Amino acid sequence: GQNIDQPTEMTATEGAIVQINCTYQTSGFNGLFWYQQHAGEAPTFLSYNVLDGLEEKGRFSSFLSRSKGYSYLLLKELQMKDSASYLCAVRDPGGQNFVFGPGTRLSVLP
């Protein structure tokens, strides 16, 4: 089976940095993905990691440690529009589908 865990809610201040953690236990691994989802909208792709280390993409970075079953998403210079849910997802080893975590609802305050 596959199990993915994330904090339910986080709050941060505009301009700050926030780190959203994700831990996973899976029977196999074929990539870890981060998606952003605003309320009532579809998830949109942010980043993915296949190998250990940090992937940087503008204000967003994602880190992976496969041996620890751990990833985080780092958001810098927070803006109000970053208020959303952030979904961590692991690719099923057969490559057929994503297994999503419950999502972390981030609120950015002025």
Added chain:
Amino acid sequence: ETGVTQSPTHLIKTRGQQVTLRCSSQSGHNTVSWYQQALGQGPQFIFQYYREEENGRGNFPPRFSGLQFPNYSSELNVNALELDDSALYLCASSFPRGGGPTKEYFGPGTRLTVT
């Protein structure tokens, strides 16, 4: 926007009824996955279609069924609707390539309410 479209946007049905949701995949994508997302939770995989054949299924009962057409568009059918079927139904398309993870592109979803 991802180029994935879904219809209808919203739908209200009564318990016991049947519903059909539709999805048009992004141009060039031959794989469509369907997910159910209850309020405040992450999406749960229902099934996937690849070149008109079911290519994997999550933990959903047989009353959830689907189709994929030659143009790679897809339908999700749910029979004997239950109150717990109320959710956002997301369609995602992709084009699997060998040698690396495949990114999925999500449509805007259909919000189904069962009363």
